[in-house]
Amino acid sequence: MNARRGGRYFLAGLAVILLLEAHSSFAQFRGRGVEMQVVSPIQIVSEPSRMHTISFRVTNRTNRQERFREEAVLPKGWNLVIPMTSFVLPPQASTARLLSFQIPINAREGTEKIVYSVQSDRDPSIRDRAEYDVVVLPVAKTDFLVENPPSSLMAGEEFEFAARLVNSGNIPRMFQIKARNTDTNSPVLAAPSEVFLGPGEGAAVSVTGKIDQKFQGTVAVIQITATIEKDGRTEDAASTAVLVEVVPAVFRKPEPYHILPSTLTVSATRTADGSTKPSFEWEGSGTLDEEGEKELSFSFKGPDVDDSYFFTRTDEYWMNYSSRSLGILMGDQPYGISPLTVYSSYGRGFGVDFKSMAGGKLSAGLFYVRDRMGEEEWMDRGLYVQRSLGDDSFIRLNVAQSETKATDKKPESEDKLWSLEARLRTGKNSDLELEYGRTSTDRPSAKDDNDAYRILWRGMTEGKISYSLGKTHAGADYWGYFHSYDYENASVSIPLGARLRLGIAASGYENNLDLRSGESNVATSENLVQATLDYDLQNGWFLMLGFDDFERLDRLAPANFDYAEKSYWVRLGRNFGQLNWSVEPRFSDQYNRLTGESESVWNMNFLVSYFPSPNLSLSLFWNLGDNDVLSESYLLRGSSSFGGSIFWRMSPQLTLTLAYSRSGISDNAELLTNQFDLIATYEMKEDRFLTLEVSKDDFETEYRLSYQVPIGIKTVKKTNVGILRGRVIDSMDPAKPGLPDVVVRVGSEAVVTDRDGNFIFPSLAPGFYRIMIDPKSIGYGFTTVQKYPISLEIAGGPKPVSMEIGITKGAIFRGRIALPEQGGSDAGEGAAGLRELAVSGAKPGSIAHILVELSRDDQTVRRSTDMNGEFVFDNIRPGSWNLKFYEAGLPAGYRFETESKSIELAPGDVVEIVNRVLPKKRTIQFIDSGTVTTSSSGRKK
Template sequence: MLQQCFLIIVLLSSLNFGVCAQSARNVNVRFVKNEVAVLPGKVVNLAFVTQNQSSDSIEVTHEFSIPDRWVVITRPGKLSLQPNEKKLSIVSIRAPFDCPVGSYPIQINKMKADVGINLSSQIVQVKILEIENITFQLIEQQNHILAGENISATYLIRNLGNTDKKLYINASNCDLVGSPDVKLDPGESTQIQITKPTSEELFESKTESFTVRAQVGERILESVYASTMVLPSRKAKKDLFFRFPVKASVSYLSTNRGGNYESAKQFQIDGNGTLDPEGKHRLGFMARWPNNTNLSFLGLYDQYYLSYSNKNIDLFLGEKSYTVTPLTEASRFGRGVEAKFLLKNGFGAGFFYVKPRFYEDIENEFSVFAGFDFNSKNNISFYYLGKKYQESNDPVQLFSFVTELNPFKRTKVDLELSRGMVDDETSNAIRSSINSQFSIFQISGIYFNVGKNYPGYYSNSKFFSTNINARISQKMSVSFNAREDFGNAQLDTFFVTAPYSKSIQGSLNYRISQGGNVKIYWREFESKDRLIKDKFHYKTDSWNLEYGHRYKRIDYTLRGEIGETTNLLAETNKNIQNSFRASANLTYRFNSRNSVRLFGNWSNINQFVSGDQRRLMAGLAATSRISKNLRLNCYIQNAYDINDYYRNRNLMQLNLDYKFLKKHTFSLRSFYTIFKNEVDNPEFTLSATYSYSLGIPIKQIVKAGKIRGRITNQLGEPVSDVFIRISSETAVTDRNGEYEFKLLSPGRQLLTIDRARLDIGEIPNIPMPLEVEIIENEETEINIQIQKGARLSGQIKLGESALSVLNDQSAQPDNILIELKSNLETYRITTNKEGEFTFPLVRPGEVLFRIYTNTIPAGYSAAQSTYTFHLNPGEQREVDIVLESKKKKIIFKSQNTTLSANEGFAPMKVTTVLKPQKKTSQLYYSVQIGAFSRSLAENSKFLRGQSSYFEKQIDNLHKYFIGKFDTVEEAQKERKRLSSFYTNPFIVVFKDEKIIPYNEFKSDK
C-alpha cells in the first residue's frame, strides 16, 4: 500500500513538472527597447511585454537583477495570463546620483507564482550619460600683506559630474604649489594653493593681481582672478616734490675686432618726462659721448638733443632720424631743428632743417608742411622738401600730397602723390595702401610706383604687397599673398636694406583645437643679394606644412618644406635641385618666471654660391627672473643665414640686469655677432653699464596731514608697545597707548595693526586694514579698542536616509563651503573630511552663518542655509548641523498612452505612466559684465578695480561674471554697484552650470 502511494505521488509530481516545463517553454518576455539612456540620479522606465504562448492559464511574478546601489521604485504585481494573452508592464528604476558613465545590465526574470519556477528572462542595457560639472572657487585669500611676504591663496575644485576628469591648473602671474595636473573621480574634491613672492624694497602700497584657470585639455572651464594689496614694510623718506626723471649712466665697451682687443668708455645723461603734475608740458633730452662707432657696436655713436612738447607745439633741436613722408624722406639721421604746430580747429603746420651726418653726398635738407584733420580718422597734408647735394648748385625739390581716409566703418585708405624736380627734369611717384574688412573677407595692400628720375628716398622702383584672407568658418580660413620688393633703394649710413625678394603664396589655415593650428601653403619665392659681390640669387617653388600647438606648459611649432630650388648664379644644367627644409621650435615654461626655448632647422636648399648646401642650424634661448630685481636672458646658436645680413645675427648673447637700492641698475651685455653689411668675421663684444636714476625737484605738490590716536583695552586701559603702520610709516604706542603720524600725504591710506604684539584671542574692534582719509594741514584722530574675539566652530554631519539603499554610503561632508559674515567682515572656509570647521577670531556681535548649498554632497540638502548667532566677547561657540537626505515623491498620472507590439500582437492600452522624476538643480545668480572673442589679460583695464571675478567660455565667447549669490536681491545689489564701472551689467542665472538670462528665467517660472 505504501509503495503504491509513493508511486502515485512521484507520478503526479512528474506530471506537474512536465506541465511547468512545457509552460516555461511557452512563456515569452521581451523588452520594448534593447538599450535606453538615462542621466545619473534620474528614474528610467523600462517597458516589457509578456505573452503566454501555451494553452493553459498561468500566474507569474517578477524578479529583477540590478547593479549595486540602483533602486527599484515601482514594479508590476502578479500577472494572470490566459492562453495566448499578452500584457505590457513597466518597471521604474533609479540610477545613483554619482553613477559613473557606462552601460549597466538590467535583467528581468518571470517566475511561476505558485511554485517559483523561472519561466523566462531577458537583459536590457541601460546607458548612463555623462555629466560634466566642475566647480572652481577661491575660498581663501589674503586681502593684504607686508612687502617681502609671500601672497598665498587657496582654491577649491570639485568634480560634481559622473566621470573622472584629468584637469590642468594654469597659474598666471603666480606659482602653483605642487603639480599642475589633477585627477578627480566623480564626487571627489581637492584644494589648490598658489604663492607669489613680493619684494621687500617696496615703499608705496601696490596691488598684485593673479589668475588661476582650471582646464580640461585645452578647454578653459573656469578662470578666477584675484588681487592682494601689498603694504610697504620699510619706511621711505617722504618726498613732497614733483620731480623730473633723469638717468645718468656709464658704460664700458670692449670688442675683439679683427683679432685685436679694443675698449672704450661711454657716458650718457638723459631725461624724459613731464614738467608739471598735470602732464601738459613734456621735456626730453639726451647727451651721449664720446663717439664709438669704430667699435662696430651699433647705436653707440655720440648724440645730443633737446625736445619740448605740449598739446599744440612740438619742438626738437639736435640729432635724430628726421622723417617727411615714405616717398620723399623716410629716415635721414643728422643734426637739425624741427617744429610742429597744431591748432584747435584741426589745422597744423611745421618745418625742419637737417644736415645729414652719415650720408656725405647731401649737404642739407629743408622741409615745410601744412595739414588739416577733419576728425581723428580723416586728414590731408601737403609737404615740400628741398635737398642740397654737395656736387650740385641747384637743390632737389619734392612736393607731396598725403591723405588718410576712412570711407567706411572698417576700411582705411592712405594715399600719397608726389612730384620731384632735379636739373630741369621732373618725375612722379605714388604710394597707396588699403586695409578693409567686410563679410568674411579681410583685404590689405601696399603699392609704390617711383619714377626713373624721382629724387626721393626711392628712385626707379616698384613695390607691392597684397594679402586677401577669407574666414570660411570659425575654424577654417584661406589666404593669398603676393609681394615684390623695391628694385632700387637709397642706402643711408652703414645700414643696408634687405635683399631683393619676390614671392607668391596661397595658404589654408585650420584650427584643430583651442591651442592647435595647422597651416598648409604653396609658395614661390625669389631672393637676390644687394651687396657689391653677389653671394646668392635663387628661386624656390615649394609646398609647406606648419603645425603649432600650445598645451599646458609647452608651446611648439613644426614646419616642413619640400620643393625645387634653382640657383641662378650656378651653371644652367647644374643649378636645379630637389630641396627640403624641416624646422622645429619648442618652448617650455617652468613657471611664470622661467622658460626655455629650443629651435632647429635642417635643409639642403641650393641657394648660395659657396659653402655646404646641407645646413643644420640649432640653438637655445632661456629667460629667467631669478629674483624680483635680477633677470637673466641668454641665446646661443651654431650658424646663421647669409641672406639675413640686414639684421644683427647673434651666435651668442647674454643679458643680465640687476636693480638694487631702488635707483641703481647694473646691466651686462655680451654678443658674438655678425653685424649688418657683413657676411663673415663675427665679433665678440662686451658692455657693462651702471645707471643711476634721480629726480630733479620741479614743484612742491604734497602738503602733509597728520594722524594721532590712542589704543585701549575693553576696560579703557592704555595698551603700549603696539606697532601701527600707515603707508610706509610705522609708529608704536607709548605707555599711555598714544601714537602719532606726521607728514602724511593727503588722500586715502591704509592703516594696520601688527597683531603679533597682541595677546592670544585679542582682536581690534574694527577690521584691518582701515582706510583713512588724510586731509592736508589737518589732524585726524583714530582711537582703537582691543577686545577679546569670539570663535565659532562645529561640525556638519550627514543624516540617514529614510531608504537606506538610496543613501550614498561613499559621500563625505568634506569641502563644504561655509561663510561667517558680520557688518564689518566676511570669512569663508571649507569643512574637513569629518565635516568639522573652525572660523578665525571674529569681533563680538551678531553674525550670519551661511552654507553654500551648491557644495553639499549630492543627495543631501540643508533644512536651512543661513543661521544668525550673537557672539559675546571671548565666547567659544560650537554648532552641529545635520544635512537631511533628499526625499522624492513618485506621482502616477493617467495619460491614455498606447503602445503597439510587433509580429501581430494586438495594441495594449496603458492607463498609468510614471511621471519623470524632477531633477535636483544647482542654481545661483551672478552679474555679467562683458563678453569678448578672446580671453582678457590679467592686467586688462576692463577688469581693473575688481578684486575677484570668474570667466566661462560659452558660445565661442569668453564671458566675465562677478559674484555667486543665492538670492536675486543680493545680485541686484551687486549689479547696482557695478553700474558705476560698466555699461549695462545684467543679472544671469546659472542652473546646473547652464546660463539663463534673468528675464527669461522669470518668464519660465
C-alpha cells in the first residue's frame, strides 16, 4: 500500500514539475506543407459509452490556398459524432478542427489509438497526421452475467442463450426484466419477465429470439435490462449487452480456389463549371494463401480530376505484399523509417522489408521515393536494421538521405540523417520509446544545431494511474521530419476514489528556435496547462469540471501576436445506451497583450448521439455563444457552429448518409461557411453498388456518380480443405427417401439438396462447424433427428466427411402447474405464501415463474411457466427425455406432486401434463435420551 501511494505521489509531483517548467512549441517544420498539432490533452482516460472531443490546429505552410480533406481512423466499433469533411485554408493560415467520437459500451479495456490526418486534394504529398491515445477503463458488471451467448448467427436463425441476474445489494428487490434487439424486425424475449431476489440471490434468465431473414447489418446488439420500482418511478438496476455477428442469408457456391477480393469503381464527376470528368479505381486487399500469412493489397486509380472543387483526385498506383519474412511496397504512397528521419514521405517509389533474419532476431529494410507532382523535385531514400529484444521491444538503426533540387527561391540541398531508435517494455502496461538523430547538410547555417531526440513514456499502474510523458526536439539545423522544433508534454490521470478521477496535463511548443527571420516571419511559443475532475454520478450520469490556461506569443521582433486565455468549463452528460448526450458551458477570459484588448466570453457545446438500430444512427453538435471571441483563441470558438449526420438504411438495398456543418458566425454576424454532403448507395444483385455523392457549400455544388463491381481474383487452389457430403432423408418413412430442395447451411455457405436429397460442400477450411437446416425448406413443425444445430468437425484432406440428416415430425410437450384447492386437505402451513405466487388475473389455481426442464444426453432445454402457470415445448425431437421441475420459488413446506420423470415423445405427439403443488409430509420423532433438570437463580444443588 505504501509503495503504491508513493508511486502515486511521485507521478503527481513529476506532472506538476512539468506543468510549471513546460516551454511552448508549435513546430515551424513538421512534415511537408501542412502542420497539425493537438490542442487537447495528449490522452483521454474514460469509461465506455462516453463522448469526447479532441481539438486540432491545422496550419497551411504552403504559399497557395489548399483544400484539405480530413480523415479519422477509430478503433473498430467506435462512432464519430461530428462527421469528417473538407475545408479550405489560405496560405500560412491556421484553423481549429474538432474530432468528436463516442466510446462504445463494449470497448475493451486498455489503450486505443485514434489517428487524425489531413491531406491536400491537389497534392497528396502535402499531408500530416497525429496519433492520440484513449485509455479505456475497466467497468465492473456484477448484476448481469451472460452464460452462453452465440458468437454468430445466420439471418433468419432462431437463438437462445442464458443470463444470470444477481442481487448484489443488501436489500430484497423485485426486478422487471426486458430484452430488446437493436434491429426492431428481430424479436427477442427474456423469461422470466420478473423475479424477486433477496440479498445475494440469483436467478437464471432465458433470452430467446430470431434474427430477421432480411437483416443486412453485420452486428446485432441484444440488450437485457433489469429495472426496479422506486418511489413510484422505474429505474435501471442492471444492464448488459450481447453483440452477435450476423451472417447475411445469401447463397454462395462453394469455391475450391482461394479468392483475393477486389472492387472496380467507375465514376463520373459533374463539376461546378458544368464539365463531366470520368475516373476509375480498382482496389483489392486480402491473402494469397489459406494460412493467411501472405497478404496483397493494391490500388490503381485515375485519371486526374484536377479542376473539381470537392472531388479533386490525383491518379495513384500502388501495390504492397507482406509475409512473415518479406514485405514489398511499390508505387504512389507514403514511405518512411522513423519519426525523426523520414516518417511519411509521399511520392512514387518502392520499399523492401526483410522481417525475419538470424532466427527472427534481426530485420532490415530500405526504401526509395521521389516527388511525383513536379512542383519541387526531391528524393528520399533510407534503410534500417533492427534487433529484436523480445516482448515487443527492439533497438534500431535508421539511415536516410534527402535531396531537393534548386528552385527560383531555394538552392539545391542534400541532407544526410541517421538515428538510433528503441522501444522498451518497462512494465506490464507501460512502454518507453527513445530516438536520437543527427543531420549532415550542405544548407547554410548560423550554428551547428543539427541533432534531434524523442522520448515518450506512457502506461498505467496497477492502481489505475494513467500517465504519459514526452518530449521531441529538433535543432534549427536538423532537417528530418521535424525541423527547428521543440515539443514537450505531461499528462497524468489519478483515481481519487471509486467514482472520482483527477487529470492534469501540460504541453509546450516552440518553433523557429534560432529566431531566423529568413525561414519564417514568426517564432511561435505556446503553453497549455489543463486540469480536470471527472465524477461518475452513476446510472449513466457523469460530471466533469475543467480549467485551461493557454498563452501564445511571438518571440521574433516585431511580434505579430501575444495572447493569453484562461477558461473554466463544466461538462454534464448521460449515457442511456442508444441515446447519449453531453452539454459543456465554457467561460473564458481572453487577453491580446499587443493591442490591449480583453474579453470575458462564453460558449456552450452540445453533443448528442442516437443509435436506435444498425439501420439508423444520428449525431448532432451545436456550439453557440459570444461573437466577441478574440481571433487568436483555439480553446473557445466563435458562436453558432452546428451540424450533424444521419445514417439511414431505408431498405436492404438503399442506404443514405447525410452530413451538414456550419463553421460559425463572424464579428459582423455574417455566416462564414455551410457545407452539405449526401451519399446515397443502392445495392444491386451480386454485390454491385451504385453510389451518388453530392457536396455543396456557399460557393459550389458538385455531383459524383459511381458504379462498383466486385471482382474475385483466383490465386491458388485450396489444398488444406475438407469435404462434407451428406444426404437429407425422411426418417419417418421406412424406405428413408431423400428430400429434395432442402437448404443446408455451413458457416456462410449454403447449398440446396438435389432430387435424391444429396448435398456437398467441396471446400471447407478445417475446424468445427454448425450445420443448419433452413426451417422453411422442411416445413413448419418438422425438425432434425440429431440435436439442432448439428455440430461437426471437418478435417482437411481428400477424404470427405459423410453424414445423414434425418427429418422428422416434431413433438409438443405442454403442461400446467396447479395450486391446491383453497381450504381443502392440501391447505396448511405455508398456504398463504403459496397463494401469493398466484398472479392476479391468472387462471384459478395457477402458479407462475417456475422453471421446467427437459434433458437428454446431448441436449437440455428449459422453459418458465407463464402467468397462467402454463409452459410449452414445441417442435421437440422425438425420443426419451427426462422431465424435471425446479422447486426454486416454492414456499417452504411445499413440493411438486411430480418432481421428475421420464417421458417418451413420438413424432407428431402432443403430450400434456398437470403437476400439482402439495404440502410436504412431516414426521416428528421424539428421542428418549438424556435428563431434564431445573435450577433456581442464586441457588446451588
